[in-house]
Amino acid sequence: MLQLADPADQMDLATRLLVVDDDPGIRELTAGFLAAHGYQVDTAADGAEMRAKLARETYALIVLDVMMPGEDGLSILRSLDRAASPAVIILSVIGEEVDRIVGLEMGADDYLAKPANPRELLARIRSVLRRHAERSGAERPVAARPAEPVRAYLRFAGWRLDPMARQLLDSDEVVINLSDGEFRLLMTLVEHPRRVLTRDFLLDHSRGQDAEHFDRAIDVQVSRLRRKLQRSDGPKGTLGGDEMIRTVRNEGYMFTCDVAR
Structure with missing residues (x-):
């Protein structure tokens, strides 16, 4: 047949x-x-x-x-x-x-x-x-292929993160310059709010699984990101960078803000 x-x-x-x-x-x-x-x-x-x-x-x-x-x-x-x-x-x-x-x-x-x-x-x-x-x-x-697609913004503590444009903006719509690594790290933190994230998790998700794994690398990146979220001319009455990204001793870091999509 x-x-x-x-x-x-x-x-x-x-x-x-x-x-x-x-x-x-x-x-x-x-x-x-x-x-x-x-x-x-x-x-x-x-x-x-x-x-x-x-x-x-x-x-x-x-x-x-x-x-x-x-x-x-x-x-x-x-x-x-x-x-x-x-x-x-x-x-x-x-x-x-x-x-x-x-x-x-x-x-x-x-x-x-x-x-x-x-x-x-x-x-x-x-x-x-x-x-x-x-x-x-x-x-x-x-x-x-819309000319002006609907943007998926992430908002937290007076800041606005634009994943499509890969930009962080303050309440006055001023763009905060982030390196590629800082942007990836912030995206990872914002996507997992109020959860303790280990350094290995942050390295894997913000720098890729082939990144060199050593604790100091992610600590340096977190420190730089905190300083940029600590801007004196940033959104008034909001948490500072150290409060937004809290160190959890012997475990890692936690993003303490509520995130709205």
């Missing part, structure tokens, strides 16, 4: 994907699994390699890791022309709501927390490609 091919598998055979992840093991395992299901799969270790491959090949979809050293996945996503670039599924080891909201607002087509089940990733890829196929090559809808 003649067995008809699954329509999803027929679509897979004509589809080229790009997997972007700094971890070579995850890169190759993901690519191998997707290739076994009929996709043509290329890989890239960072944003520069991804852009070089985009210049040479045409891809239907990019699987993009968020937490990468140097240029992270959200920065890479922001740099893409979403009207002309492939569909994007972002993966994040943190799996926090803020990452998901920001990624989707920046034009990602779907979001999946790591470690991702390979079969769920396959199902998400097929779903995204099916939606694109149903548009019959039409231009991506305006809703997928």
Whole structure:
């Protein structure tokens, strides 16, 4: 008896994907699994390699890791022309709501927390490609790339943190200059308010799992961030930096403010 091919598998055979992840093991395992299901799969270790491959090949979809050293996945996503670039599924080891909201607002087509089940990733890829196929090559809808997207701000103690623009603003809308490490550290603290966070946790989530692990590194970063939250011309009547980021002896740090999204 003649067995008809699954329509999803027929679509897979004509589809080229790009997997972007700094971890070579995850890169190759993901690519191998997707290739076994009929996709043509290329890989890239960072944003520069991804852009070089985009210049040479045409891809239907990019699987993009968020937490990468140097240029992270959200920065890479922001740099893409979403009207002309492939569909994007972002993966994040943190799996926090803020990452998901920001990624989707920046034009990602779907979001999946790591470690991702390979079969769920396959199902998400097929779903995204099916939606694109149903548009019959039409231009991506305006809703997928709004001119002025709704911003997901985080507010605490008179301050406003803008994850999309990667900015911290005081009550007078003055931008406080933060280094990339300081911004990542503040995001990690704000996403886990009123919880004791160990130094290892803060290192893993603010600098990546490949960061050099030593207590003094995170202590220095916390000290710098406290000073910037301690500005004399900052929001009046609010907690100072030392009070907002409290040291918990022998354990780590706690962000003491309530956070509104």
